[in-house]
Amino acid sequence: MTHNTTFDPTGAAFTADRFTVYRALRDENPVARTVINDEETYVLTRYADVSRTFKTPRARVQPVAGEFPKKIGDGPASQFYRFSLPELDPPTHTRLRKLASSAFSTRAVASMRGWVEQIITAGIDRLAETDTDYDFVAEFATRVPAEIACRLLHAPMADAHTVLEQMPALNGVLGHGEISAETLAAADKSAQFYIDYIGDIVDTLRGTLSSDDAVGALLEAEEDGSKLTRTELIITLVGFFVASYHTTMVAMTNAVYALASHRDQLGKLATNPELAPKTWEEVLRYLSPVHFVQRYAGEDMDFSGHTVPADAQMLLAISAANRDDRFFADPDRFDIERDNSRQLAFAAGGHFCLGAPLSRIEGGIFLRQLGQRLPDIRLAHEPEWGTNFTFPSIGSLLVHNGRVQGA
Template sequence: MQKNSNISLSLKQVYNDEYRAFPYPLYHRLRELDPVYWDPELQAWVLTGYNDVVTTLRSPKVSAQRFEIEKEWLPEAFYRQMEPSLRAIARQMLFLDPPDHTRIRGLVAKAFTPRMIERMREHIQQIVDTLLDDVLAKERFNFVEEFTYPLPAIVIAEMLGVPSEDREQFIRWSGDFGTLLEGADLDLEQGMRALYGVQEFIDYFRKMIAQRQLQPRDDLLQALIHAHEGGDKLDEYELLGNCILLLAAGHGTTTELLGNGLYALLTHPDQYMLFQQNPEIASTAVMELLRYDGPVQSTSREVKEDIEIDGKRIQAGSTVVLCLGAASHDPAHFTNPDQLVLDRKENRHLAFGQGIHFCLGAPLARLESEIAFSTLMRRLRNPRLVQEPEWWSGLIFRGMGSLLIEHDV
């Protein structure tokens, strides 16, 4: 297995202050040094080229089965307590290969249909307008706290039948789940705290599912409970794990897309004006905002058998990190990739992944974002950044904790 001798660069440098606000120069440096880069700090191969990332995501020689918390890392009694929760997470579509992935995704897709999503259009517009009525009544507001958190949380919670009064709880649990997925450099206390949150999340859905046995309702959770194919249905762990995935992913990534997207628009006034004057480009604009600064920056795979990528032989058992953010800024595939171009014509970005694990919730994220940004372009008057946002940028997820904006009331 060939490895780079240069150890001055690591993808883990995305945590450094110099790359927190804009990690793409780091990705370019990695790609220029070696697009198939052995990262000694991650002990993994890092792919930053578009074609390599797409090819690997589609390859049957790599496995998505990568969720594993080493038993030895946790106190024995705590591990036994968490084992059912860990089993549920491991049965999420995100971490499965065919045939299990094919079966479970097919069952979930029967419940989470494009028709169900499109039916939400008018209601999403109402939620957006209601939130903005409150937000835009003030001269200064925190866009993340007052809009990007509640909007997707309300939408996915209503779809799943989660009571509105429980929204703050599941936002916190979604954060615990994201912390667990991000995983880099978690100490024992942080890891245990995140696992406790995920266990509470699972227990919450377990109670909801038990209630639905007695009092069925017409919503996404009920559809998941009843989803079947040829007599097959989701077992308890598959149902619990994928309820968490749908709710956490349906909330977290859209929250980050909205925040990252508005910041990109405010820092590119020519593109903001283009959008404002041409509302019909909403769909294309959202695709470019996803490409330019997407909420999911990377994913990973485990190599099942020896493969060759761009002349490098990578042995079975190796980990490959697929840098989606870097691939979507690859100059070999996108003209002027670090420029925001809302009417970009060819835009096969990788913000939602590629292949059999392409994000099932992509149509919902796009619909919410198109409605949100179109409405903002119509109602937001002369917006101005009060200060630079509080970025948090990791190996996997990228977003901001706050975005303070002033506008003309």
């Protein structure tokens, strides 16, 4: 099959400097074409087009309405397609999302603040004691989000490593890549591990938690019998772990990178801790952890004067939309005081990040403490970015604390 491609995600220009390529696409080629899994794919980069697609019921996440891809087989990993919120369209998505939302009710989120603060404070304490160069990713950004995800699920912290180790294999089928027989076998093994592991945890917790607890709220929905099945409950909880860990790790790393390389902004945060929540949104806008999400056109759809045909695959370039100067003034400037409340890093519409309230608590606490306790944190040298297409991230961020407050 020949395809008319106008965007090469494997090209040297994109690997070297994504944001320059995103700008060129927004300006000259806002509905670019590429090939993903041998499928012609339309790449949307303008804020208005990405935002509209998130919000319209005319775009769906399932490649064929009401069906799941045959490539996922019918083993345990396929269950993660059938019951994971990001993989589902209405009406199943609407039903499960309503039930899963009880885990992030106002009361449940309020009850998270105390333990999130404890975990982050302990993590910052460890950093503040360090007087040599250290890798922020290894020392904080991989540990703290894992501890938070474990606590959310009531999994022992000691299991964090084992739980995380299984994740890449499962992501192998949940991502956009080709799936080989080996990839699928590894994903099935990993899915079965999660089903057994989380299944044991919820069975132990049954009857011990109130509905102010995220797992307690979901258990209530499951015990009702008519609402959430045991498999759906387990997959929803695994979904929280999967959706929260990597995104939060990358966001925290990006926050330190952005602040340490914009010292005037770090200074503002240190002087005015009330800016912490806004700083988190600005980090998410400026360096969005998730660069692309996938959708399918439910019918012919028009964007910036171009038509995407019905059933075509689309990639919504969140990180490009978040730098669109048609929407954000001077978008390549990292400015923690700007109005960034409509940034798209958590998506929008029906699949808007369910964990955003938790992430905002984490980000606010983390940045307030960073500004107060490590106000002089510095890059030891410029880090290297990984080349993962959807989630490019810094693998190692060498920093030192400079002057430490209250040490």
